[in-house]
Amino acid sequence: MxxxxxxxxxxxxxxxxxxxxxxxxxxxxxxxxxxxxxxxxxxxxxxxxxxxxxxxxxxxxxxxxxxxxxxxxxxxxxxxxxxxxxxxxxxxxxxxxENPVFLRNIMVTLLFGGRDNTQNSLSWALYELSRHSEWLGRMRKEALELDQAGSTPTFANLNSYVVHLAVFYETVRLWPGLPKNARYAIVDDVLPAIPHLDLPEVPVSKGTYVLWSDRIIMRDPTVYGEDAAEFNPGRHISPDGKFIKPALPNFVTFGAGPRYCPAATIVPYEWVCIWAPLLLNFDFEGINEEARDVGDTLTNQMDKPFMIRVRSLDKQELLETI
Ligand code: HEM
Known part of the structure; x- marks a missing residue:
């Protein structure tokens, strides 16, 4: 494209x-x-x-x-x-x-699963970062310090981008790829209990159509605490500054079970590779701070366009912004 x-x-x-x-x-x-x-x-x-x-x-x-x-x-x-x-x-x-139809369908799934979610996670990050500019500043400082130390993001050194990862996971916790989802039970089944959240087993009879919302789950105070609805990347950083990777069953942004997103490990890497170089060269400012919500789509697109002003930074300005 x-x-x-x-x-x-x-x-x-x-x-x-x-x-x-x-x-x-x-x-x-x-x-x-x-x-x-x-x-x-x-x-x-x-x-x-x-x-x-x-x-x-x-x-x-x-x-x-x-x-x-x-x-x-x-x-x-x-x-x-x-x-x-x-x-x-x-x-x-x-x-x-392989059968050409199989290959075509794989491509369609990759386009649908890969493009939309990546684009949406970038849009929601711009939205949250323009409302929480301190985190944009912290990401830029991290990108600059690592750049000055001669580091560029690779799969192996990804965990050194602590602030970037915390902002990514916090963005997709509040704005998960699929805010609503559904399954049709083709056999009798039992949803497992989650003892640490005091949730019992739930029997599901064959023929039941089950709807759920990753978005509601991850904004629930019983799952993410009293400030569950707040954008706070700090919850994914330990007191000694290490990244704490959110995990199942509380963190369901990439789904769970056999349909778990096959790109769950590559996406944070892709996201850091996009943001770190951008922050060394550009500044971003939201033009309209009005609150946004998800639109009525399957994936999590914004209900209204979110416009930002992009300004290129020279070396001096870059140092002044952090
Ligand atoms: C922020 C980025 C992403 C998020 C939040 C995300 C989220 C998800 C979720 C929740 C599912 C499970 C759907 C379900 O259970 O009904 C899923 C499945 C899938 N994702 Fe991702 N995804 C992301 C990026 C990607 C990328 C970059 C690719 C490919 C390049 C991809 C490919 C797929 C595929 C092929 C499936 C279907 C797996 C299956 O049904 O067996 N995703 N994704």
Whole structure:
């Protein structure tokens, strides 16, 4: 999606547009187990199903084109080294024997799971940091000190970015990737007890449609204390300055069980790699401080646009900001 020239930021993009609409329609379906019937019923002949199907087909066509382009690798604008190292080419080569529909569906899942959540976690961080500028300052100070010590973020040294990690985990605790979610029980089951929260086992009968909210769980004072609804990255830093990684069952941002997010370990790394260099070069200021909430989408997009002013910093200004 991103190229060297800024014009690409203004262009319409089939992936962004289709995923956004599919996201909104899927959110409506989550709370309506009868959607397959009601979307066809007289009252709801509002084009929802047609719109969903048309978006899916546009998305599939675009993904199939992407796969074809990378499979025969005739891309003249990409140098040979990049062709071998890009993620999609490796994925396709690793699955050369697979059914093309399987590969296409993997790509769609990765686009949906990977792009939206990453983008949203960055947006919510900008939102929280513009309301809590002391944490933006602390992140920048950390980025600068580590940079001056000759360090750049790598997977191995990630834990030295204590403030960055604390801000990331606190952002996605308050604004988790999927604020609401659902499962349909295909067999009788039992949700395990959580003794330290005094929660007993919960039997779930076959055929039950279970809805829950990661967002409500992690803002509950019984789970995260009296200040559960406050943005306080300090809760993930120990008194001696070490990062305390939030864990299940209290921290459910990446889900739990067999569908646990496969990117849960890479995402904090990706997030630090984005923020640390940005803070050494730019300052960010929220333009409109009005409170935001999640929109009516499946993933956690803001209900209204959040505009920020970005200002580039020279070396002198950088030192003055911390
Ligand atoms: C802040 C970033 C992210 C958050 C908060 C997040 C959150 C989640 C959650 C809650 C689930 C479980 C969904 C469920 O149980 O219904 C999930 C699944 C998944 N995530 Fe992530 N995710 C993030 C980033 C990513 C990235 C970057 C990728 C890929 C590059 C990714 C790929 C996936 C995939 C493929 C699944 C489906 C796993 C399965 O169903 O077996 N996610 N994610």
């Amino acid at each position: 991103l190229r060297g020239d800024l014009a690409c930021l203004e262009e319409k993009d089939v992936f962004i547009e289709t995923v956004l609409e599919l996201n909104e329609i899927s959110a409506g379906r989550l709370f309506n187990p009868y959607w397959a019937l009601t979307e066809r019923s007289d009252k709801q002949l509002d084009g929802t199903k047609r719109q969903f199907d048309s978006n899916i087909s546009k998305l599939w066509t675009a993904v199939e084109a992407l796969i074809a382009e990378h499979s025969d690798d005739k891309r003249s604008h990409v140098n040979p080294e990049e062709k071998q190292s890009d993620f999609l080419t490796s994925l396709i080569q690793g699955h050369s024997e």
